[in-house]
Amino acid sequence: MRLRIGAIGSRRVRQRYSFNGVRSFSGMRYYRLPGGKHSVGSDSLVVVADGDAYDLSAASDDLGSFSQLARAANACDKSVDAIARDRIPDADRVDLDLDDVLLPVTPDEVWAAGVTYQISEQAREAESGKPEVYIDVYDSERPELFLKATPSRTVGPNDAVGIRGDSTWDVPEPELGVVLHHEEVVGYTIGNDVSSRSIEGENPLYLPQAKVYDRCCAVGPCVATPGVIDDPHDLEMTLTIERDDEIVFEDSTSTSEMATTCEKLVSYLRRHNDLPETVILLTGTALVPPESFTLAEGDQIAIDIEAIGQLVNDTVTV
Numbered sequence: 001m002r003l004r005i006g007a008i009g010s011r012r013v014r015q016r017y018s019f020n021g022v023r024s025f026s027g028m029r030y031y032r033l034p035g036g037k038h039s040v041g042s043d044s045l046v047v048v049a050d051g052d053a054y055d056l057s058a059a060s061d062d063l064g065s066f067s068q069l070a071r072a073a074n075a076c077d078k079s080v081d082a083i084a085r086d087r088i089p090d091a092d093r094v095d096l097d098l099d100d101v102l103l104p105v106t107p108d109e110v111w112a113a114g115v116t117y118q119i120s121e122q123a124r125e126a127e128s129g130k131p132e133v134y135i136d137v138y139d140s141e142r143p144e145l146f147l148k149a150t151p152s153r154t155v156g157p158n159d160a161v162g163i164r165g166d167s168t169w170d171v172p173e174p175e176l177g178v179v180l181h182h183e184e185v186v187g188y189t190i191g192n193d194v195s196s197r198s199i200e201g202e203n204p205l206y207l208p209q210a211k212v213y214d215r216c217c218a219v220g221p222c223v224a225t226p227g228v229i230d231d232p233h234d235l236e237m238t239l240t241i242e243r244d245d246e247i248v249f250e251d252s253t254s255t256s257e258m259a260t261t262c263e264k265l266v267s268y269l270r271r272h273n274d275l276p277e278t279v280i281l282l283t284g285t286a287l288v289p290p291e292s293f294t295l296a297e298g299d300q301i302a303i304d305i306e307a308i309g310q311l312v313n314d315t316v317t318v
Contacts, residue, residue: 027227
């Protein structure tokens with residue numbers, strides 16, 4: 001398997017997590033690549049297991065996407081890894097180039113949680129003229145949940161995320177994403193909840209405009225199953241922002257700082273809410289650039305989460 005460091009524009013992307021040496025089928029990572037070998041115009045579902053990459057689409061016509069794999073697992077009452085394990089003997093071994101990976105799963109909806117880390121509560125207070133709103137949410141039993149993106153507003157790795165042309169203060173929000181299929185957790189991914197602080201700061205009722213717009217969300221590079229993620233609340237996360245080949249912001253944290261749990265967030269999302277087949281729930285951010293920082297067109301955003309990989313996106317104005 002080839003996991004290479006690649007270029008986006010003139011910049012070099014630092015691939016921090018290599019999956020070589022993973023010697024167990026206890027958990028797998030799923031990627032989507034363009035141009036399926038066995039059917040012209042389609043994409044390939046590639047699984048990384050036991051240190052090698054396999055094209056599951058070559059093993060079965062009905063495994064062209066992660067959603068199809070999850071659908072098959074649901075029908076057989078098996079895990080997605082169990083279905084993949086059964087098909088690997090018939091799959092082609094392939095080279096995996098992380099420059100080529102696409103949105104790993106196309107969600108019917110992307111939801112997000114807010115104020116799940118203390119630093120995000122402090123940042124929301126700072127941007128708003130009504131800070132008590134966010135203090136109440138952070139201390140409440142019920143979490144803040146909101147619809148973040150639709151499929152047309154969600155981009156994958158190496159694609160560009162958007163910042164609003166009518167906003168003056170924009171930030172990335174790196175987050176652990178929980179992948180749900182038929183309301184059950186089937187994996188984890190990385191999400192970037194790009195947001196307009198200036199618009200939300202004017203009035204909390206402007207939150208949908210600050211959060212939902214063209215290219216407002218990025219997801220990738222893969223879906224890592226629960227067998228890979230022993231504890232979603234103990235993962236190192238790093239955010240790096242480069243401008244003109246210089247690092248302008250870099251910081252790290254851990255999901256152990258989350259004031260709630262993934263299980264609780266999923267539980268509230270499912271309450272009185274009939275979810276579509278495939279949903280991604282972003283679990284909040286703990287990496288917040290200073291108030292003096294705003295994203296600019298051309299910035300490159302890299303989000304690393306331990307055991308999942310690195311999500312890289314350039315920035316454009318929309």
